[in-house]
Amino acid sequence: MKADVLAMPGVRSATQYARHTALQLGAAAQRLDWVLLPMLAFALSRMLIFAVGLIGDTFFETDPGHWVAAPDNPFLSLWAKWDSQWYVQIARQGYFIRPGQQSNVAFFPLYPLTMRIVARILSVDVVFAGFLVSNFCFLGGLIFLYRLAALELGDRTAAQRTVFYLAFFPTAFFFSAVYTDSLFLLLTVATMYFARTRHWLLAALCGMLASATRNIGVLMWGLVMWEWLRAGGWRITSMHRRKSWRSLWAYLRRHWDQPLIIAMIPVGLLLFMLFLKQNFDRPLLFIEIQSTWNRENIGPFAVLLRDIPRIFEVEIKRWYFTHVFNVTATLLALGMTPFIWRKLGEGYALYVLILILVPITSSLGSVARYVLPLFPLFIVLGGWGRRAAVDHTILSTFAILLGLLTTIFVNWIFVA
Numbered sequence: 001m002k003a004d005v006l007a008m009p010g011v012r013s014a015t016q017y018a019r020h021t022a023l024q025l026g027a028a029a030q031r032l033d034w035v036l037l038p039m040l041a042f043a044l045s046r047m048l049i050f051a052v053g054l055i056g057d058t059f060f061e062t063d064p065g066h067w068v069a070a071p072d073n074p075f076l077s078l079w080a081k082w083d084s085q086w087y088v089q090i091a092r093q094g095y096f097i098r099p100g101q102q103s104n105v106a107f108f109p110l111y112p113l114t115m116r117i118v119a120r121i122l123s124v125d126v127v128f129a130g131f132l133v134s135n136f137c138f139l140g141g142l143i144f145l146y147r148l149a150a151l152e153l154g155d156r157t158a159a160q161r162t163v164f165y166l167a168f169f170p171t172a173f174f175f176s177a178v179y180t181d182s183l184f185l186l187l188t189v190a191t192m193y194f195a196r197t198r199h200w201l202l203a204a205l206c207g208m209l210a211s212a213t214r215n216i217g218v219l220m221w222g223l224v225m226w227e228w229l230r231a232g233g234w235r236i237t238s239m240h241r242r243k244s245w246r247s248l249w250a251y252l253r254r255h256w257d258q259p260l261i262i263a264m265i266p267v268g269l270l271l272f273m274l275f276l277k278q279n280f281d282r283p284l285l286f287i288e289i290q291s292t293w294n295r296e297n298i299g300p301f302a303v304l305l306r307d308i309p310r311i312f313e314v315e316i317k318r319w320y321f322t323h324v325f326n327v328t329a330t331l332l333a334l335g336m337t338p339f340i341w342r343k344l345g346e347g348y349a350l351y352v353l354i355l356i357l358v359p360i361t362s363s364l365g366s367v368a369r370y371v372l373p374l375f376p377l378f379i380v381l382g383g384w385g386r387r388a389a390v391d392h393t394i395l396s397t398f399a400i401l402l403g404l405l406t407t408i409f410v411n412w413i414f415v416a
Contacts, residue, residue, distance in 0.1 A: 049176060056406065061411075066081075158383050194206060228259065329368045
């Protein structure tokens, strides 16, 4: 009886139509996975940190006397701590210097400038504008990261793991805070995606903006140029062969304008230096002012030898856990560099190595945040998680630590 019903022309047509529609919807969803999967990672991770942040703020007492970013909006104030006040100050009042004291000239201009522009367009306070900028940039960064990971690994499932690992990384709450991390992630990943797809002008523009967001953004110049050399057939492993150099010379003759386009990347940094020169007559003021934070550059190896043993020497205090995690994040990034070299190439590995070694010349205190834009690290992790047990272990460990560190952050305990 059932077979007879299915054999009826009208029923058969309806069944075929339903199957065809389902296949079309499935194909459409697959075509949009580069948007839908990052959106899912964004939504789930933000739900976690927002819920944990509210609970942590409710049940744990914060020391009095701290700066309150938005007195009329307690939820918004949760995501504006520590360095957030510098960005809010720049967005509201601009740059200034106090001789011998900490001043906001240490912080690069693109993020607070974006906050100010968004605040004026939407007629909202700059704190809320910063919160919006951070979250939308983070979503954009995840979308570009998915596409880049899929391109590098040739595996959409691995790309999905990559964005989830980053979204749930223990310090990923900074992507929703009034900090530069989300904007810097978006610009650096977009720079490399456009470089890998040979859109050199777009890569240069994104890189230029990255160099106006953080001082280490200028390193994108080296990474993009390295990719351009690879596009010309040059490899570090074959640099001793004439064929490699002849291939590069032929490529340069055909595309002589591309290195000039890529040279736009440091312009963001140079414009900030020009601003400092014109207003304070000190173009390197953003470096000079670091001494007011009691940062002494003793070199990364000396810092490692000094800070790693402190795990076993210091007594347990409120900042002890974050110190342990900063040391762990440093060792993780350094330890994964050879694997990044092997999986993604020497350009990515050198980029990660430099971005870790430069900040730790004085301290490991903020490494847990500095690893966030090290997208090659997360791409390699995404490749490692192909086994379900490994994937679940990484993601669950990250999520638990994310909840713990979020609670610490919203209660004005320094994390990174």
